Amino acid sequence: MVPTSFRDYLPGVGIVPGSWTIENYTRILTDDYYREVVWRTLGLGLAVTLLCLVLGYPLAYLIARGPARWRLPLILLVIFPMMLNLVVRSFGWIALLANRGLVNNLLVDLGLIAAPIKLMFNLTGLIIGLTHIYLPFMVLMLVAAIQNVPRDVEAAAATLRSTRLHVFASVTLPLTAPGILAGSILVFVLTISALVTPRMLGGPTYKVMATLIYDEYMQLLDRPSGSALAFALTLVAIAVIWLSSLITKRWAGMA
Amino acid sequence: MSDEKPGHLTTALALAVVVFLQVPVIVVVLAAFSRTAYLTIPPQGLTFAWFGKVLSDPDYLDAIRLSLILAVGSTVLSLGLGIAAAYALFRRLVPASEAITSFLMAPLVFPSVVIGVALLQYYSLVGLRGSLAGLLVAHVVITVPYIVRAALASLSGLDMSVEEAARVLGADGVTAFRLVTLPLIKPGLVAGSLFAFITSLDNVPVTIFLLGARQQTLPVLIFTSVEHGVDPSVAAISTLLIAATGLALVLAERWTGFHRFV
Numbered sequence: 001m002v003p004t005s006f007r008d009y010l011p012g013v014g015i016v017p018g019s020w021t022i023e024n025y026t027r028i029l030t031d032d033y034y035r036e037v038v039w040r041t042l043g044l045g046l047a048v049t050l051l052c053l054v055l056g057y058p059l060a061y062l063i064a065r066g067p068a069r070w071r072l073p074l075i076l077l078v079i080f081p082m083m084l085n086l087v088v089r090s091f092g093w094i095a096l097l098a099n100r101g102l103v104n105n106l107l108v109d110l111g112l113i114a115a116p117i118k119l120m121f122n123l124t125g126l127i128i129g130l131t132h133i134y135l136p137f138m139v140l141m142l143v144a145a146i147q148n149v150p151r152d153v154e155a156a157a158a159t160l161r162s163t164r165l166h167v168f169a170s171v172t173l174p175l176t177a178p179g180i181l182a183g184s185i186l187v188f189v190l191t192i193s194a195l196v197t198p199r200m201l202g203g204p205t206y207k208v209m210a211t212l213i214y215d216e217y218m219q220l221l222d223r224p225s226g227s228a229l230a231f232a233l234t235l236v237a238i239a240v241i242w243l244s245s246l247i248t249k250r251w252a253g254m255a
Numbered sequence: 256m257s258d259e260k261p262g263h264l265t266t267a268l269a270l271a272v273v274v275f276l277q278v279p280v281i282v283v284v285l286a287a288f289s290r291t292a293y294l295t296i297p298p299q300g301l302t303f304a305w306f307g308k309v310l311s312d313p314d315y316l317d318a319i320r321l322s323l324i325l326a327v328g329s330t331v332l333s334l335g336l337g338i339a340a341a342y343a344l345f346r347r348l349v350p351a352s353e354a355i356t357s358f359l360m361a362p363l364v365f366p367s368v369v370i371g372v373a374l375l376q377y378y379s380l381v382g383l384r385g386s387l388a389g390l391l392v393a394h395v396v397i398t399v400p401y402i403v404r405a406a407l408a409s410l411s412g413l414d415m416s417v418e419e420a421a422r423v424l425g426a427d428g429v430t431a432f433r434l435v436t437l438p439l440i441k442p443g444l445v446a447g448s449l450f451a452f453i454t455s456l457d458n459v460p461v462t463i464f465l466l467g468a469r470q471q472t473l474p475v476l477i478f479t480s481v482e483h484g485v486d487p488s489v490a491a492i493s494t495l496l497i498a499a500t501g502l503a504l505v506l507a508e509r510w511t512g513f514h515r516f517v
Binding site: 055056058059061062063065066072074075076077078079080081083084085086087088089090091092093094095096102132135136164186189190192193195196199200204210213214217218223226227230231233234237241 | 261262265266268269270272273275276277278279280282283286364365366367368369372373375376453456457459460463464474477478481482489490493496497500501503504508513514
């Protein structure tokens, strides 16, 4: 794949054998359209990661610290959507978010909006869909992290007249930081490389890196450009994972 | 000690999130029983016609068949390869076992699209594109990490002296593994196999690049047909998948305490 990314591509002719160019890479950084797609992908990854964290933490906390008899049903309800076919889940979101979908119909019927708002084929749709899909991963990571926090530490802080919020902010949250980081990295990497959901909820025109790679390969047959993008995506993923392992090591050093 | 328990607000938020996770599933199931030819929720009337339509459509039947062949085939192959690899890695029978472990695990975090295009390039070179063997190999690549992970986790919780005891009592290596070690790591392997099976059945980003002109797997067929417009037959086939997944999850939980392995 790497050699192909340096080949010239002539529309209608194909890959120019023996050619050598870095244009496929420079285009990712200089061409406005490509740059937009790359930024959109990274921004999407960030937004989805943050949302998963905010939504996932209370749920993970309830699973780890809530009533014992709720535990199993809650965990199964988290695992179930995770095991479910990705295409099926994205299809569910299409039914919900389309112009004549459930959400718009409900809002119109309630008189909150006059005309359907656009929830699909844009960033909103992608964020909602991808958050739903990667939330279970975050929750499971956080449950493991919260369970590792000794209850005595929190109890001790509470005895020392800390308020609940204060205990959470100064004890629980820092102690679960490694789990938060691990979950965030996982969700971020999965989000920026997702193909199915962005394609189904973003349509053929609203593109992220993975769907652009798909189109370059399958529709435009521009393999050199597609593989340059694929290589760039791989580099981003590896860089993020490497960075997180650095942070983890530094934390381990501090403790 | 009430300070460490989740408060009402946390509980309410968490339960709302649980509902959010189930919403698309409920919507799909409801849509499948609608009488109308377009998607309506709540459904207008009640009909099973869409299920009949899907299950008599040769395109869907072919796709279901290919998906099942790939899922069963790759799970079985991955089980064989994965157990052997995990065992060798765990007992340090091979050098550089840590490097090999992370290499085997790589498909878990590696962008699947990249695996897809890389295999496409390679298959075009060696002429495997569109062949069943090529698809099977690709599915083994993406499912084997789940088996290795499950097997390694189960093995590390195991007291290896049991196997050695069997050896002392006269069992040869294979017999000791088959009669002692294998049954002990079975729950983990069942969980890993379910993950592998579902991953294969679910996969679009790798498969879509490798399919031949007349080949379709089930998720790829749903994926491409949604691009042409949504109708309740897609909801019907999705509902069947939802029911199958739910059933598999419940059975696996009964047999092995599945949630411990996630």
